[in-house]
Amino acid sequence: MPVLTRLIPSPIAVDIRPGALDDLGTVLADQRISQSGRLAVAISGGSGARLRDRIAPALPGASWYEVGGGSLDDAINLADAMKSGRYDAVVGLGGGKIIDCAKFAAARLGLPLVAVATNLAHDGLCSPVATLDNDAGRGSYGVPNPIAVVIDLDVIREAPIRYVRSGIGDAVSNISCVADWELSHRETGEQIDGLAAAMARQAGEAVLRHPGGVGDDGFLQVLAEGLVMTGISMSVAGDSRPASGACHEINHAFDLLHPRRAASHGEQVGIGAAFAMHLRGARDEAVHMAEVLRRHGLPVLPDEIGFSREEFTEVVAFAPETRPGRYTILEHLALSRDQIRDAYADYAKAIGS
Structure with a gap:
């Protein structure tokens, strides 16, 4: 019998609107993402760190990891730091470099990735690619698509134009x-x-x-x-x-x-x-x-x-x-x-x- 349809890899949740960040806890509580509430949250020292105090109360089981940059070494170090945490999922909170590091780390650990974008600089926030600086300049690494994407338009407006x-x-x-x-x-x-x-x-x-x-x-x-x-x-x-x-x-x-x-x-x-x-x-x-x-x-x-x-x-x-x-x-x-x-x-x- 011929195949009549195909499965399309896509996030199970996409929330794009003003105030979306306030409901991040609800998105992450989806049993397909996290059953125990144990989450590894990768943040930047900039926009991600500023938002941590706002969303931390809604994520009591989360561990927070500050990512120094957007290199392959940063992504490998992030994965190593998360290795022993027994997490359900990884959350990348920040701009493209942080999300790409989180994508790579999640793929390395075999965990789903939730992308929480704080700017709209490029299309990498939901792509199956992590772009990371390496010794040869910059490389593209294949990774799974994010399992969920959250974009708060109020946060986007606060980022540099x-x-x-x-x-x-x-x-x-x-x-x-x-x-x-x-x-x-x-x-x-x-x-x-x-x-x-x-x-x-x-x-x-x-x-x-x-x-x-x-x-x-x-x-x-x-x-x-x-x-x-x-x-x-x-x-x-x-x-x-x-x-x-x-x-x-x-x-x-x-x-x-x-x-x-x-x-x-x-x-x-x-x-x-x-x-x-x-x-x-x-x-x-x-x-x-x-x-x-x-x-x-x-x-x-x-x-x-x-x-x-x-x-x-x-x-x-x-x-x-x-x-x-x-x-x-x-x-x-x-x-x-x-x-x-x-x-x-x-x-x-x-x-x-």
């Missing part, structure tokens, strides 16, 4: 990423998962088309939901393909070539996505994407994040080397440096440099 802007850039870049995936399907025969592509693209389009701004609950709700859906789309696909294309290659090239000068992930992928849309001939879409990014206060030109046009040319030329085997518009066009310079000049003119 640059984190929301970064999340916008990451979400909007999905549109370019899916276009790259479809290009690879046509040109190389790479298998494409239609459901994963639809989820990622719709998440990006919802953010791109929303008329609200970074201070509106309605817009923050759509952005948070979009980032969660993007993470789930990666689980559906089995890798990062729905949310990683030429724009992310450009981001990685920025990080590798200029590690001390690199901007935020979302700023770099936003620029990369708009430029990639221009490269594939989707000029109107590129202009509209740039207009939306600008409206939200994000850069659309490299000089807006401190890089010259020549440095950007170098970044784009190097970008395909960051993801060997991945096929995007950059690999498809295989532009020379002179061609990249000309394409960038055309892009800058089109969006109004």
